[in-house]
Amino acid sequence: MRAPGFWQRPAGVLSTALAPLGALYAAGTARRLAKGKAARVGVPVICVGNLSAGGTGKTPTVIALAERLSARGVQAHVVSRGHGGTVAGPHRVVEAKDRADQVGDEPLLLAAFLPVWVAKDRLAGAQAAVAAGAEAILLDDGFQNPALHKDLSIVVVDAARGFGNGRVIPAGPLREPVATGLARADLLLSIGPEAAQARFRDGWRDKITVPHLTGHLAPLPTGLPFEGLPVLAFAGIGYPEKFFATLRAMGVDLKHGEALSDHQPLTEALMARLEQDAVRLGAQLVTTEKDAVRLPRRFRQKVLTVPVRLRIDDWGPLDAGLNRVLTGKGRPSR
Missing domain, CATH: 3.40.50 (Rossmann fold)
Known part of the structure; x- marks a missing residue:
């Protein structure tokens, strides 16, 4: 799902009309807390x-x-809800075994750095992590x-x-x-x-x-020759344009930026279409670390990843x- 454009603009007619529903949403959050x-x-x-x-x-x-x-x-251990995954948990993510559609793309990415637990019940996930030595x-x-x-x-x-x-x-x-x-x-x-x-x-x-x-x-230096490289970039993150701006700052020749929905599944059909577009443009496919963990296996060697660090x-x-x-x-x- 892409965020509606009016969310980023000063309050107008539509947001004002929806404000009572927003008040109900806020009240629900307050009651839950x-x-x-x-x-x-x-x-x-x-x-x-x-x-x-x-x-x-x-x-x-x-x-x-x-x-x-x-x-x-x-x-430290991470505890995550595992957005987009099907595992209820508590489940310790195994990077080499689990898939993004099971545990979520963010937990699978984080598992490369430290132990990660997916749990719909955050308290149960934290307790499992502590029992495992967190x-x-x-x-x-x-x-x-x-x-x-x-x-x-x-x-x-x-x-x-x-x-x-x-x-x-x-x-x-x-x-x-x-x-x-x-x-x-x-x-x-x-x-x-x-x-x-x-x-x-x-x-x-x-x-x-x-x-x-x-x-x-x-961007984390990788030694890859991105300067001047013709690129078709795709990103299924919250704000894809942020990734495209990073690529431009790196000096790539951005032929096209494909903005996908956050956590959007990278199906074989979607990736085949992007591959055809890249061939037509004479461009290299490039994506984010988070998207890379969702790639179908046969595309993993065809797509370059640009890691970033805070x-x-x-x-x-x-x-x-x-x-x-x-x-x-x-x-x-x-």
Whole structure:
């Protein structure tokens, strides 16, 4: 599913008409969060979530945190719902065995970096991870899930899109109002180039009530000759244009960018059509890491992958939060 275009525009007639439904959606989220008491699992739980539907950069953030924790000697495990997969779990993802349609593309990608558990029941997934030796839990999404206590919550936002028109689904892209969500968060991380960061700060500074980190996605050097390479790129992520912009910045000759829906299955028929288009254009097929794990087997050697990594401008506030939860000092009152 692609996000409606009006979600990114100032509130207009359609979003205003849908606002009462957005209020009901927000009320439902609030009721769900108020139910019961969130359970602890005996190790720190670090949540990487968002307020908006669609991609914001959570997966690169989880990878960056996994590397940061590993450098401290902390064995973290990821717990994910496994969006797009059929496994209910708790199930530990086996990279060489599981498929994206079983466990979801993000868990399969993350399994190359650290242990990953897929569980529709996040609490059960976290408990399974702890039983298997996890010293910290990285909760991939789940910011609006009430079952599991979060020791550190990081809200991730795409700097270029911000919080859209500021309204709740279906009137806008938000799962809950910005003020409500940030009241439960410890940190806000906006991801994007400096120009987008400046626009985000100007547009949302009055709503930002927590420490604000900034970062950007940078291509990981692979040694492949991308400069001047004729490319047909395809991406089934939350914001495909972000990937296409990355390719242009790398100097590729982007003949065509095929924007797919987030998590869209890469069927044999779709890939055959893209392959034919690439031949017609004299172009190389290129995609993202997340899409690559969904490729049919016979296309895996035909498509180049461009990995990206999150570069955070100032780790200070995040390191302070990690220090706090890893030393058991608890969440400060606000």
